Amino acid sequence: MDGAEELIKKARSAVILPHVNADGDALGSCLAMAELLGALGKEAVIYAEEPVGQRLRFMADGIKVYGGETEVYDTCIVLDCGDRERLGERAALADRAGCVLNIDHHKTNTMFGDVNYVDAQASSTGELIAGLYGSLGAEMSAAAAGYLYTAICSDTGCFAYSNTSPKTMRTAAELMEKGIDHAAAARLLFDSVPLETELFKAELTGKIRSYFGGRLRIVSADPASAEKYGLDIEDVSDIVDIPRRICGTEIAASIKDVNGMIRVSLRSNGEADVSEAAQAFGGGGHAKAAGCTVEASDIAEAEEMVVKACGELLR
Ligand SMILES: [Mn+2]
Incomplete structure (x- = not known):
């Protein structure tokens, strides 16, 4: 982490980038990193690849959408992003920057930064940013505490997944002591589902396909199936949770056709390391949660x- 701290201390102008299709951890980490730089008297701008979707709109303030801007920053801080490809068009910002700081917790991280602070044991990138506040001795605002709590809560399924460690809980406790509304954070993330989305998911539940005696379960969705409920397929996330929650499922998969791009999300409830399968298809992630875009028609x-691929993992 030393190199990361040095770079943050030296930064004069910084651009902060989450991965494409930024999730709660990526957005919360970026917002908290901007606050951290602010606490150190530095300016920072956050660019996302695309507008923040409906589900995470409560985190959209302070996130700009990249439109080919050509400013040059001395420091580019990439958060929660396993490889350079997941920067999309914004790779141009990283290329022009004086140096790239890569802070992440994906075990498949390709170490694409000039300085890499990658800890696959961390529950979330948010947990790492919380640690940086401590080691830099920066004052944490209540807003930053809220962003970090949301980031950690998002990646741990509200502290339910196996990536939750005693350190995660201690970090969350310290954030709680900043006076955040933790119940609101959990509700906004997990219990604020539009009715249309729930109806769509109910339809998908009826269409779960089971393989290997139910050890692998799969759901899929295309733009037309989502449109029936007035939903944009891009906005529908977490459908992999539908088969993941069924008893007996060891690997859950969702397959989304996003206008010809076939996106796969994988979750493991057991011993299988699904990042191996994702990596074989050019993606990556964690042992228990990974994703990729597959070359399929x-x-x-x-x-x-x-x-x-999952059959191999279940052998
Ligand atoms: Mn993450």
């Missing part, structure tokens, strides 16, 4: 590939 073809 349609959902059916992608499903065959997923069944084969």
Whole structure:
């Protein structure tokens, strides 16, 4: 972490970038990092690849959407992003920056930064940013505490997943002591589902496909199936949780056709390291949660590939 602290202390102008399709951890970490730089008397701007979706709109303030801006920053801080490809068009900002600081917790991180602070034992990037506040001796605002709590809560499924460690809980406790509304954070993340989304998920529940005696369960969705409920397929996330929650599921998969791009999310409830399968398809992630975009012409073809790859993991 030493190199990270040095870089943050030296930064004069900073741009902060989350991964494409930024999730709660990525957005919360970016917002808290901007606050951290602010506490050190520095200016920072956050650029996301695309507008923040409906589900995380409560975190959209302070996040700009990249539109090909050509400013040059001396420091580019990339958060929660396992590889350079997950910067999309914003890789141009990283290329032009004096140096790139890569802070992440994905075990498949490619160490693409000039300085890499990657800790695969951390529950979330938020947990790492909270640690930086401590080691830099920076004053943490209540807003920053809220962002970090939301980030950690998002990646741990509200402290339910196996990535939650005693350190995660101690960090969360310290954030709570800053006076945040932790119940509101959990509610905004997990219990604020629009009715249309719930109805769509109910339909998907009826269409779960089971393989290997239910050890692998898969759901899939395309733009038309979401449109029936007035939903944009891009906005529908976490459908992999539908098969993940069924008893007996060891690996859960979701396959989304996003206008021809076939995106796969994988979750492991057991011993299988699904980042291996994701990596084989050019993606990455964690042992228990990973994702990739597969080279398939349609959902059916992608499903065959997923069944084969996950079948290997279940042997
Ligand atoms: Mn994360």
